Amino acid sequence: MSVLVNKNSKVIVQGFTGSEGTFHAGQMIEYGTNVVGGVTPGKGGTSHLDRPVFNTVADAVTKTGADVSIIFVPPAFAADAIMEAANAGIKVIICITEGIPTRDMVAVKEYLTDKDCTLIGPNCPGVMTAGEAKVGIMPGFIFTPGRIGIVSKSGTLTYEAVDQITKQGLGQSTAIGIGGDPIIGTTTKEAVELLMNDPETDAIIMIGEIGGGMEAEAAHWIKANGTKPVVGFIAGQTAPPGRRMGHAGAIVGGADDTAAAKMKIMRECGIRVVESPAEIGVAMVEELKKAGII
């Protein structure tokens, strides 16, 4: 067992034949992910990367039994792609696309309320279960199968954490890149909850950034329900207020969403918070020792 995706996941790629879709689908297949096909409207019936191409997600689900979809379609069409996947019965929808208009995501969030599915992203690096399935754009080679789960808003900062864990001689269970947009499908708290309930995960790394209240929400949940060590980091301690730092959601709007405020709440909730991102791996080893896990 693992979280969200594993070796038995049947993955389809929406935007399969585009340049991004082609490149990353190739990498996913190379990693050993069970990619069963793709969707590009108008190209149904053809074949791409030795996999069948379908016109609709519904077709793909009927013919392949797909239960996971990864979306690489351009921002103007991405909200539609998410809703198509949900409508077709896909259980885990991972949207990599950056730059989806917020109004579209308000509609998507509403559409998904009565659907039995989990959306990860958008604007995220995807989900990776080490040694089993790479459903995203994370570099596969830095992962080692292991028992540390990772939740992060940021791509390269996730790789940094993964790499430090590997260098400490540990490994990862599942890394979940939840995305940096103002509206995302799975929150920090929900992703932490998944890993907290996963028997194959011993401890969790939670990486956040300035803006919004998700880290605080997750911290309060951990204080009430946590059973495993959590190491946390918040990027943007030096970010000035009112300026957007790359990610659409990374903006300090008030006193509660600064890095300092989030770190304080996380500490109060029993999370081991590191000041420098260089200390994530070392801190995790210390926490595992403290908990008697290693």
Add this chain to the structure above:
Amino acid sequence: MNIHEYQGKSILKSFGVRIQEGIVAENAEQAVDAAKQLQAETGTGWWVVKAQIHAGGRGKGGGVKLAKSLDEVKERAEQIIGMQLITPQTGPEGKKVNKVLIAQDVYYPGASETKEYYMSVLLNRSTGRNIIMYSTEGGMDIEEVAEKTPHLIFKEEIDPKVGLQAFQTRKIAFNLGLEGDAFKDMTKFVAALYKAYETTDSAMFEINPVLKTSDNKILAVDAKVNLDENALYRHPDYKEMRDITEEDPTEVEAGKSNLNYVKLDGNVGCMVNGAGLAMATMDIIKLSGGEPANFLDVGGTANAKTVEAAFHIILKDPNVKAILINIFGGIVRCDRVAQGVIDAYQNIGNIPVPIIVRLQGTNAVEAKKLIDDSGLKVFSAITLDEAAARVKQVLS
């Protein structure tokens, strides 16, 4: 994307939101013509001259002045156009005023008393739904109201399935203590305002103050409008409202090279792939005893061309004493990035500050060797710790 008050008001008006009417002017002569035209159209005998810059608190800095005659309009316009307007939101250097809005006087005396309210429309990130936030305490700094009298701020959440409903507009008007014609006008005002917000793909509307005039009309005296940049492709006419004179020229130039750059006040420049790692790198600079001079995300392709463009942009800042390049090569190969750094360095010629290059990920060892063998004044590192130590060393 921020736009000016006069642009925001023109958008609101196109959706039937009543506004304080006005005409924009770029010099004193145009200001007087605008005042005359406004007098003919609205009957106003007094005017308000309002500086058009992308920052709030303009009145406090002397950027909003009442004029009681055409001579005063000319005088005020001459004072304000060209001035360096300093407000609590501009920073100490202020912002140059290029345009003024000549607006009608809406605080004229009449049967009932005038009253100011606060209203904004924005996304509630925690629910993924839009909310209308409003208060009886208009014309004031809303952060201050939130702190001192939070019970005077109301919120109305809109269900995306059905949109804003009539009962919600009534609730807002009742909570603001209105009755009679003003009540009816407020319900219309709120409905039109929300329709404008949704249709234009706005990220935020802030109308402060919303005014009840002495003859019980509700109108927007000011309009702070922020448009969702990701949705501008749907609104080519709004895209043209961008005023690049309001932006940092270096940030504009960076945007042209597809670099995401934000200027800061520190002494160590940085160049990073990925927004989260870029923020974390700024934090590392601070922990190493420096102050970040910028945020710069080079994105997914850190090749010689983008690295060179990034060098040029960082080096424009005379405060930069060192540059930290931090690349985690996932899909991009570190040796390619290293070669890009070397090529860019050689193309520029002499870079007067020390450079620390931290390359981690695919082919990191090969990349370090390339840097070390290049003979350039570049320090290499592989782990974040090493990079931090190098920054410390360079600064001391």
